[in-house]
Amino acid sequence: MRYTLILLAFICTTLVGTAQTLAEEKVMEGKKMFAKRDYDEAISAYSQAIQLDSSYAQAWLERGRAYQEIKQPDKAIGDYTMCLVYDKKNTTAHMQRGGILIGKELYENAVADFTHVTTIDSNNANAYYMRASCYMAMGQPANAIKDYTSSIAKGKATQVVYYQRARAQESIGMSAEALVDYNTAIDIMPNYEQAYLGRGMLLLTLRTYDKAVKDLGYYIDKHGKEGKAYYYRAKAYEGLNNKLLACKDYQKAIDLGFLNAKEKPAICQ
DSSP states (O other): OHHHHHHHHHHHHHHHHHHHHHHHHHHHHHHHHHHTTOHHHHHHHHHHHHHHOTTOHHHHHHHHHHHHHTTOHHHHHHHHHHHHHHOTTOHHHHHHHHHHHHHTTOHHHHHHHHHHHHHHOTTOHHHHHHHHHHHHHTTOHHHHHHHHHHHHHTTOOOHHHHHHHHHHHHHTTOHHHHHHHHHHHHHHOTTOHHHHHHHHHHHHHTTOHHHHHHHHHHHHHHOTTOHHHHHHHHHHHHHTTOHHHHHHHHHHHHHTTSSOGGGOOGGGO
16 A cells, blocks of 8 residues: 555656646747747647646746737736746735736735835836826826935936936926936936927926027927927017017927917017
8 A cells, every 4th residue: 555655656756747847848938939929829839838747837928928919918918817826925926916017007006016015126227117107197207206316326317217216306396306307317328308308398387488499499309290399489488588489489389280370479460
């Protein structure tokens, strides 16, 4: 009896090991298909891996990625969730699921995912950045600023992060700090058009009209069909008492549909 039990245990262990090996092979096959952008075949291979070993977290993760590629976010969320059932510290699953949740405007759920990542890996700059984006969408710029700052400190010192932090700072009246960040964003990437637009609009509120005109002009040179920049440059020209150029830009904003003709300023009537 004893030997029978030992034999059965050996057979079970062998079968489990074989299933795991076959599952790993199917995942490798799926990755090859994924690299070829044959997502249906990749999903098929990952599904076979899951059938062989339902506790294989990597198979769930990879299939989630494939579902994401074919625009099936709910199935992707389901697979990332199953990945985390078997591998609670899988930061990739948390990040991927969090990104999808942002797209579905489920910001609190996304914050929870990114928070898990920062708990597991306190140096994950992307997790702080993504959580900051959620906080901005939730109307919590002060929390966003903290996370943008952490993201920069952890190594994501890019023009985009400085630009986003500037926007957050500006929204709560931190104009001086925002101006520094807009400047830094442009120093990192001298042709970063959005930063010129943001800085130009901030300079307008600070009544630094000549510099505002310059920044907004740079943006207009790149995006001549957007009425917003014309409108704000018109205000800057108005601040400089240049009625001719102000009215020209106001008219351009009207022509491009940003400003209603009935809202045309009195100076241009």
